Amino acid sequence: MPIIEVEDLTKTYRVFQKRDGLMGALRGLYRREYKEVKAVDRIGFSIEPGEMVAFLGPNGAGKTTTLKMLSGLVYPTSGDARVLGYTPWRREDAFRRQFALVMGQKNQLWWDLPAGDSFQLHREIYSIPKEEFDRTLGELVELLGVQKLTRQAVRELSLGERMKMELIAALLHGPKLLLLDEPTIGLDVVAQAAIQKCLRDYHESRGVTMLLTSHYMRDVEALCDRVIVITQGRLVYDGPLAGIIERFGESKLVRLQFEEPAPEGLERFGEVVRREGPFADVRIERARVAETLGALLNQHALADVSVEDPPLEEVIAKVFEEARLAHDAA
Amino acid sequence: MTPPDATTAPLPRPLPPIQPEAPGPAPPRPALLPSMVKYARIFRVALIERMTYRSDFLLGTILRFLPIVTTILLWRAIYEGSGQTELGGFNYREMIAYLLLTNISRMFSSMPGLAGGVAREVREGTLKRYLIQPLDLIGYLLSSRVAHKVAYITMSFVPYAVLFYLCRGYFDGFPDPLTLLAYAVSLILAFMVGFYFEVSVGMVGFWFLEVTSLLYIVMTLNFFISGHMLPLDLLPQPWAGILKVLPFQYMAYFPAVVFQGKIRGTELLLHLGLELFWAVAFLVLARTLYRAGLRRYSAYGG
Numbered sequence: 001m002p003i004i005e006v007e008d009l010t011k012t013y014r015v016f017q018k019r020d021g022l023m024g025a026l027r028g029l030y031r032r033e034y035k036e037v038k039a040v041d042r043i044g045f046s047i048e049p050g051e052m053v054a055f056l057g058p059n060g061a062g063k064t065t066t067l068k069m070l071s072g073l074v075y076p077t078s079g080d081a082r083v084l085g086y087t088p089w090r091r092e093d094a095f096r097r098q099f100a101l102v103m104g105q106k107n108q109l110w111w112d113l114p115a116g117d118s119f120q121l122h123r124e125i126y127s128i129p130k131e132e133f134d135r136t137l138g139e140l141v142e143l144l145g146v147q148k149l150t151r152q153a154v155r156e157l158s159l160g161e162r163m164k165m166e167l168i169a170a171l172l173h174g175p176k177l178l179l180l181d182e183p184t185i186g187l188d189v190v191a192q193a194a195i196q197k198c199l200r201d202y203h204e205s206r207g208v209t210m211l212l213t214s215h216y217m218r219d220v221e222a223l224c225d226r227v228i229v230i231t232q233g234r235l236v237y238d239g240p241l242a243g244i245i246e247r248f249g250e251s252k253l254v255r256l257q258f259e260e261p262a263p264e265g266l267e268r269f270g271e272v273v274r275r276e277g278p279f280a281d282v283r284i285e286r287a288r289v290a291e292t293l294g295a296l297l298n299q300h301a302l303a304d305v306s307v308e309d310p311p312l313e314e315v316i317a318k319v320f321e322e323a324r325l326a327h328d329a330a
Numbered sequence: 331m332t333p334p335d336a337t338t339a340p341l342p343r344p345l346p347p348i349q350p351e352a353p354g355p356a357p358p359r360p361a362l363l364p365s366m367v368k369y370a371r372i373f374r375v376a377l378i379e380r381m382t383y384r385s386d387f388l389l390g391t392i393l394r395f396l397p398i399v400t401t402i403l404l405w406r407a408i409y410e411g412s413g414q415t416e417l418g419g420f421n422y423r424e425m426i427a428y429l430l431l432t433n434i435s436r437m438f439s440s441m442p443g444l445a446g447g448v449a450r451e452v453r454e455g456t457l458k459r460y461l462i463q464p465l466d467l468i469g470y471l472l473s474s475r476v477a478h479k480v481a482y483i484t485m486s487f488v489p490y491a492v493l494f495y496l497c498r499g500y501f502d503g504f505p506d507p508l509t510l511l512a513y514a515v516s517l518i519l520a521f522m523v524g525f526y527f528e529v530s531v532g533m534v535g536f537w538f539l540e541v542t543s544l545l546y547i548v549m550t551l552n553f554f555i556s557g558h559m560l561p562l563d564l565l566p567q568p569w570a571g572i573l574k575v576l577p578f579q580y581m582a583y584f585p586a587v588v589f590q591g592k593i594r595g596t597e598l599l600l601h602l603g604l605e606l607f608w609a610v611a612f613l614v615l616a617r618t619l620y621r622a623g624l625r626r627y628s629a630y631g632g
Contacts, residue, residue, distance in 0.1 A: 013630070073461055075628045089628065093464040101462050108459045124371040125465045 001085070002046040003177055003209045004070060009079035011040040011065050011233075039065040041233035042079065047211060049176075052203060054224035054241070055213045058320045062233040063213040067179050070211070071101040084177060097126055100170035104182035108166060109154045115165040116150035119172060126173035133172065140168045143198050160191030167195060171202060180212035184219055196222045217312040229316070231323035241312075248322075249315045251283045253308045254293070259301035269296070278303065283310070369473045377477040394433075395493055401429055418563035418570075424590060425561070426500040430493070431586035432558050437483060438517045439524030439556075439581035441475065445548075448532025449541045452627065461624070468529060468616060475525055505591055512598055516585040519605040523580045526612030533616065536623030557583025577608035 014034045040062040047053055057063050068074040070081060072088035072095070081088060086095035102108075109118040123133045141147050144164040154162060163183065170178065183199075184192040196219060202208060203223075214220060220227065220241065227244055229237040237244055251270065256262070262280040266272050269292045270284040284292050289307060296302065309315075409415075409422045420428060448471070451457045460467040494501075505513070531548055535541050553559055556578040562570050573579060584601060587593050593601060 071462055073458055073628065091461060096462060096464045099462075101458075103458075106455055106458065108456075108462075121372060122463075124368050125463050127368055 001049075002082075003049045003051075003084060004045075004047040004211065005082040006046065006066075006070070007044045007080050008042045009040055009044065009066065009069060009081055010038065010042050010077050011062070011069060011074065012077040013037045013039055038233050040069070040076075040230075043230060043233070043235040044079075045228055045235065045238055047209060049209050050203075050207045051226060052210045052224045053212070053226045053228060054220040055211055055228050055230070056220065056316060057213075057230040058324075061231045063230060064181055066230070067101065067181050067211070067213065071099065071179055072096070073101075097173065098175055099177040099179065100173070100175040101179045102166055102170045102181065102183050104163065104180075104185040107154070107162065109162070109169055111155050112153055114151045115146075115154055115157070115169070118154070118165075118169055119150070122169055122172050128173055132174075136172055136174065137168070140171055140198070140202075143201060144168065144194060160187050160194075163187060163191065163195060164198075167198060174206065176208060178208050178210045178212075180210065180214075182214055183212060184214060184216055192216065192218065199223055217316065221312060229319055229323075231320055232327045234323070234327070236323045237319060244319065245309050245312070245315050248319045249286070249310050251285050251310060252289050253310055254282050254284050254289065255304075255306045255308065256280045256282065256296065256302060257304035259303050263300060369469055372470065373473040373477045377481055392489060395489070398430065398433075398493070402426055405429070418561055418565075419592070420561055420563065423500045426497070427590060428561055428586050430497055430500065431589050432582045434490070434589075435517065435520055435582040435585040436558055437486070438479065438585075439520040441524050441528040444471065444475065444525070444528040445532035445545055446542070447471075448529060449535025449545075452535040452623070453539060457627070461628075468620060471529060472525060479521065505589060509588065509591055509594075512602065513585060513589045515602060516580070516588050516605060519602070519609050520580055520582075520585050522609035523577060523605065523612060526609060526616045527577070527581075529616040530612055530619055533619035533623050536619070536626055552578055552581065555579075556581040557586070561587070577612070580605045580608060 013036070015037050016034055043062075043066065055063050055066070065074065069076050070083050070088055072091045075089045084095060084098050086092055088095065109115055110121070113121075119133075119137060122128070123130075128136075141150065144167070146161060146164050146168075149157060149161055149165070154165060157165065167183070178199075180199075184195050187195065199210065200223060203210060210223070212219065212223065225241055227237065227239065227241050228235065229244070237247070253273070254270075256279070258278045258280070261278055262275050266275070266280055266282055270282045270288075272280060272282050274281040293305065293307075405422065405425050409417070409425070415421055417425070448467075451460075451467075457467065459465070460470065504510070531545065532541075534544065538544070555573050555576065557573075558581075562573045562579060562583050564570075565573065574583075584593075584605065588598065
């Protein structure tokens, strides 16, 4: 049975349209004009237990709204969702005990308390047996290397430390589903890597299902095999991470190192991204890579060659851009 | 920081976790008990947290006593100026005793930061935690407030004892045990009325973004209409009558006059009943507003 099943899920917000100027403001007092904004537009997908899925999309695409619906914070306008067998917005306790939502931009820990006290509160809130609590907490604290920080008030922690604490709090009750909204936003590379490692280890040991949004492709590459892309509230791609590169990454980056200074005229093969001394990077259409390499080897002495997929960021940016154009045209 | 609750509806028993590799399944607990235990424990955690601020408490309590000196001097001047021995049925000594007693009433019924705190949780979105976690907002607030009050009352017991000892001249000894019992009940109900009233006010935060001025008006008005400033009997009719029908008198006036033995017998029982009624009425109001607020919150984006 899938752990998340979403069908035709739609969320429409009514946004108050403010008129310009004083007269406009006065008119707005007795007659308000609203604009309907479709934040999420008939999306559907299902996630099996143990999957790690990235939920991608530009800002305002509807990712957070979807996560809010899946965690029961927001009612949908229409459509249906079953999460862990429950309708999330009914907010049954049995449902709420089995998942956790971590929002990188919002804190859920008690700001003035040391994180350790918040953890104790979580133990009470979720009625976690003491031995299980101690064991899980010990593991997580060690995994994230925050042994010395649990007695410090949360507001005194750095962003990265705070995020680690948030993650610990979210995992203490052993959720079967973890919803993460930009868990690494604003973190430095080291903290990002620590969070990723924790999530990966936890996934391996507990088989937890994860759905995460992130703007950092590093997170996605490190954690997820499957990607769901939405733009303007619409689902535009759902499939393996590798598939998205194949489908949208039309070119590859060929990095050449010549025996002599890189020659002129590489433009005839593709876009020259870099040319410096013996080095040259050329973006070449996927279908023509083999043929181009043959031609290059015939004409030049090459010291080294590598062929790379374009960075995921670029591919994703392209997916977003195409979807936007298609939407605008429609 | 705010904590738990005894009056929450019993939460449904959670399903046992189906975590495959969690060794040693937790012994199943009976249905109603664990949810009570949960809020009781939250209360404990909050109490410990509160106790860490005891030096604040002590200083705060002492500072609170300073205005009492001015109050005594002011009312002495009023009585001397009026040339009467009784005002609204209170002689000078009774008046000072009454004003001291309203401090005790307010110790139970005042809820600093409660309404504002609720409104802030809504505005800043920290309310989410009560929607995502198996935790009831009002239950949580009640637990933490009880913890806060227990800590506060314990800490201020000695300073208050000293104060009342110094002011013993204004009192005619202790009331009889039955009156004392009624007084205790009236104080506990004063807490309930004050708590649910403030929670109800805080729920306004679901509909209005900015509530500080509203809160200011409500609190200032409450100082007067609860009888904290002066006994309601001093007001001309029909005001005194109207204010005695409203629930606010139970937050200051009523417990004080119970202690002074000014209300007795059937009238006392009737008012205790009414006080209970208002506590329940505000409870229902707070719950209803919370439900309606959540519906709106969940529809408009959380």
